[in-house]
Amino acid sequence: MTPGNNGASTPEEDDPFGYLYADGQANGATPPPGGGGYGYPGSVNRVRAVGERKYGQQTAQGGYGQQAPTAPYGQVPQQGGYGQPNAHYGAPETAPGGAQTARTPMPGHGDGGGRGRGPNTKGLLIGAIAVVAAVVIGIAVAMTGGGDDDKGDQAGTTPTASQSAAPTQQETKTADEPEDLPKIDGKALKLDGGTSLSADVKGAKADGGFYVNGFNQVGAKVTWTFSGVKKAEDLRLYARYSVPGTDAYATLTVNGKANTQPLGLKNFIGSPKGDYEKGWQSTWAPVSLNKGTNVIEISCAEGNQCDALFDQLWLEQVP
Structure with missing residues (x-):
C-alpha cells in the first residue's frame, strides 16, 4: 500500500x-x-x-x-439437477488416489428414499387401548367378586357336594360300635343247679331289681343264648355282680368250650364283709364268638369260690 x-x-x-x-x-x-x-x-x-x-x-x-x-x-451459477454432480464440487473419492466410500444412512433417519421415519404412533395407540381395557376388566371382576362374597356370607348350613355334615350322635355311636352287641338281665338267663331269682338285696339295675341268687353251690349254672353276631370275633364279656366282702370266681364256657381264664368275681372295691348291698361291682373276661348264634355258660365247678349274686351280662368290643 x-x-x-x-x-x-x-x-x-x-x-x-x-x-x-x-x-x-x-x-x-x-x-x-x-x-x-x-x-x-x-x-x-x-x-x-x-x-x-x-x-x-x-x-x-x-x-x-x-x-x-x-x-x-x-x-x-448453473448447477446440475437434483442428484446430479455439481461442477464446483469435487468429492474426495474423485480425486486421484481418493478412496471409494459408501454412504451409510443414519439409523432411523431415512429409508433409502430420503424420507424420515417418525414415531410409531400406531403402536402407542394400541398400547393405550390395551391398558384401558385391562382397567375396565379389573373393575368388572372386582364388582362381580364382591357379589360372590356376599352370597358366600349368606350361605346356609346345608352341606354342598364337597362338604360333609357333622355326624349325628347316632352316626357317632355306630362308628364306635359297628354292631349292636347283646345285653341281658339276670332274670332272663336260664337258671340251673339250684339258682333262682330274688329282689331282697337292693342295688340291682335289672328291671324290678331282680338278680340271680343261690349260685354259691357246686353245680349252680346260668346260661345265656343269643344270636345276631355279624362276624366271628374276640369280644369282652362283662358281668355285674355282688360279693359279701370276699373274692369269688366261676368257670366260664363259650360254645361248649371252657374258657382258658375263669370269670373273676373279686372284691375290687373293698366292700365290707357280709354286706351284699354295698358289694355291687363289675368284671370282664375275654371270649371268642362265632358268627350268628352263641352260647355262654357261667357255672360253679369243684374248687370254685362261687358266693356271688348276678345282676346283668353284656358284650363289648375289645378297645
Whole structure:
C-alpha cells in the first residue's frame, strides 16, 4: 500500500456497496466488474461469490490461491439437477488416489428414499387401548367378586357336594360300635343247679331289681343264648355282680368250650364283709364268638369260690 491510497483503501472505509451512494461515487467507487473486485479503487478484494472458493481440490486454473471462473455478477451459477454432480464440487473419492466410500444412512433417519421415519404412533395407540381395557376388566371382576362374597356370607348350613355334615350322635355311636352287641338281665338267663331269682338285696339295675341268687353251690349254672353276631370275633364279656366282702370266681364256657381264664368275681372295691348291698361291682373276661348264634355258660365247678349274686351280662368290643 502506498501513501497515495491510504484514504478509501483502509479496511474501515472499504465499503463494497459504496458505489450505490453519492459520496461513494464521488470517491471513485465503481460496480464490480465481471469476476473482479468491487468497491473503491484499490480496495482489498476480500469478498468472493458464493461457491467461488473450492476446498479439497485445486482451482480451475491449477494455481494456488487463484480464483476459478465465476458467473457474471447477479447470476446464479448453473448447477446440475437434483442428484446430479455439481461442477464446483469435487468429492474426495474423485480425486486421484481418493478412496471409494459408501454412504451409510443414519439409523432411523431415512429409508433409502430420503424420507424420515417418525414415531410409531400406531403402536402407542394400541398400547393405550390395551391398558384401558385391562382397567375396565379389573373393575368388572372386582364388582362381580364382591357379589360372590356376599352370597358366600349368606350361605346356609346345608352341606354342598364337597362338604360333609357333622355326624349325628347316632352316626357317632355306630362308628364306635359297628354292631349292636347283646345285653341281658339276670332274670332272663336260664337258671340251673339250684339258682333262682330274688329282689331282697337292693342295688340291682335289672328291671324290678331282680338278680340271680343261690349260685354259691357246686353245680349252680346260668346260661345265656343269643344270636345276631355279624362276624366271628374276640369280644369282652362283662358281668355285674355282688360279693359279701370276699373274692369269688366261676368257670366260664363259650360254645361248649371252657374258657382258658375263669370269670373273676373279686372284691375290687373293698366292700365290707357280709354286706351284699354295698358289694355291687363289675368284671370282664375275654371270649371268642362265632358268627350268628352263641352260647355262654357261667357255672360253679369243684374248687370254685362261687358266693356271688348276678345282676346283668353284656358284650363289648375289645378297645
